[in-house]
Amino acid sequence: MDFINSYAHLPEKFYQRINPVAVENPKLIRVNNSLATELALDLPEDDSAMAALFSGNTIMEGMEPVAMAYAGHQFGGFVPQLGDGRAILLGEVISNTGKRFDIQLKGAGQTRFSRNGDGRSALGPVLREYIVSEAMHALGISTSRALGMVTTGELVFRERPVPGGIFTRVSSGLVRVGSFEYFAARNDAEAVRQLADYVIDRHYSEAKSAANPYIDFFRRVCEATAQLIARWMEVGFIHGVMNTDNTSICGETIDYGPCAFMDTYIPNKVFSSIDHAGRYAYSNQPNIGQWNMAVLGGSLLGLFDDDVETARAIGEEVLETFMPAFKKHYMVRMCRKIGLNSADELGFQLVRSLMQLMQQNHVDFTIAFLELSEDMNRFIALFGKASSIESWKAKWFELIAEQGDSLAVVQERMRATNPAYIPRNHQIERAIRAAEDQNDFSLTHQLINILKTPYTVQSGSDIYMAPPKPEEVVRQTFCGT
Ligand code: AMP
Ligand code: MG
Numbered sequence: 001m002d003f004i005n006s007y008a009h010l011p012e013k014f015y016q017r018i019n020p021v022a023v024e025n026p027k028l029i030r031v032n033n034s035l036a037t038e039l040a041l042d043l044p045e046d047d048s049a050m051a052a053l054f055s056g057n058t059i060m061e062g063m064e065p066v067a068m069a070y071a072g073h074q075f076g077g078f079v080p081q082l083g084d085g086r087a088i089l090l091g092e093v094i095s096n097t098g099k100r101f102d103i104q105l106k107g108a109g110q111t112r113f114s115r116n117g118d119g120r121s122a123l124g125p126v127l128r129e130y131i132v133s134e135a136m137h138a139l140g141i142s143t144s145r146a147l148g149m150v151t152t153g154e155l156v157f158r159e160r161p162v163p164g165g166i167f168t169r170v171s172s173g174l175v176r177v178g179s180f181e182y183f184a185a186r187n188d189a190e191a192v193r194q195l196a197d198y199v200i201d202r203h204y205s206e207a208k209s210a211a212n213p214y215i216d217f218f219r220r221v222c223e224a225t226a227q228l229i230a231r232w233m234e235v236g237f238i239h240g241v242m243n244t245d246n247t248s249i250c251g252e253t254i255d256y257g258p259c260a261f262m263d264t265y266i267p268n269k270v271f272s273s274i275d276h277a278g279r280y281a282y283s284n285q286p287n288i289g290q291w292n293m294a295v296l297g298g299s300l301l302g303l304f305d306d307d308v309e310t311a312r313a314i315g316e317e318v319l320e321t322f323m324p325a326f327k328k329h330y331m332v333r334m335c336r337k338i339g340l341n342s343a344d345e346l347g348f349q350l351v352r353s354l355m356q357l358m359q360q361n362h363v364d365f366t367i368a369f370l371e372l373s374e375d376m377n378r379f380i381a382l383f384g385k386a387s388s389i390e391s392w393k394a395k396w397f398e399l400i401a402e403q404g405d406s407l408a409v410v411q412e413r414m415r416a417t418n419p420a421y422i423p424r425n426h427q428i429e430r431a432i433r434a435a436e437d438q439n440d441f442s443l444t445h446q447l448i449n450i451l452k453t454p455y456t457v458q459s460g461s462d463i464y465m466a467p468p469k470p471e472e473v474v475r476q477t478f479c480g481t
Contacts, residue, residue: 107152
């Protein structure tokens, strides 16, 4: 296979050339064969050669490993140097469909950007990222993918010693908002321009024909990010650390840390153990998306216009497109969830009143929409004795009757948009516990397999559909660090 390492051919200040640090005894947990086929990868046949590859112990010909430089705003505070402290980009490949992808190891050893970190990953976060990122992909949400994962045979030290793992991530491109901040903060206008040209060439080539490609590029990143966050909101996904260094420039979900899907619908829900102020709460994600775009715009100002005031005005004008773009996508997706084939204020109002009822009655987000698509009685029962759900139902029947479709047709349509299975936190925790404590990966494999077809109810998989019992509820998720 051919590696085309365009990022490694940018000037040296964009990265550090570094090989993964070999690990003791890598063992393959899983390889994503269908993704490998899409990427036209020639993987070795036997598991130990595969484990050597996915641990970085073997580097294939043509790979040019680098750790990428970036900065970032973490929880609102600027950190001028972050960078890949435990991730190493092995190289880029072109898929069967002609698309370019980065292949990167996470947990591959220390780099110049490791600061005080060990450059490693614990097994738990590796399993979580594999499960959740592949589930997101199956839900049709733009995301980095999982190509493989291994145990390292080494311990890593977190609150306690835990088994180490390495995750192989595939992404359309790993440049982040923080990559631009890195050079902007150093007043390196030339590097900002080089990076923008690189990203435009790779992800936004349509922008090249605009009067000012950089303004058009910024507009497109805002649009892609708004659309992505609308999709997160649609499925109840909480990223957990939407720092600018974790915000992809191509509108892809990246950096799965303390992320989670919510069970009971609670709009201000926070999972991340480090998010004390609720900055990255579920309902705050659109605001944060726009905040991160403001930071990107700030880093690109010099490319918008030579005059600072004019540049700022241009940036602000583009930034103002973010919320309307988000709302448009969100309305369409949410109206579709209740079976409406067009999105207007009236339909959206109905969505909002349903969500209020869900919140008041502590209803599971995913199950509410699933039951509405399947069984009216079970749907009503979710709301206990609330009589208001009956009047909601009457209004809903009115609207779908106006559309002219039968209930059966509407429900059929809804089933394609309301998942039965999401990667529920308590199931992920159960899988991680079995793997860490008993070296048993069967639950992990089961979970990954079921989540491949999230919209199809699969017999014998009821426990993966069900919300957690009170004693199973996971209240916090932790960063991989
Ligand atoms: P994250 O929370 O994974 O987005 O990471 C934030 C920053 O910390 C990035 O620059 C990471 O490369 C770095 N980092 C996280 N974990 C480690 C680790 N174990 N060793 C070195 N650097 C790390
Ligand atoms: Mg990160």
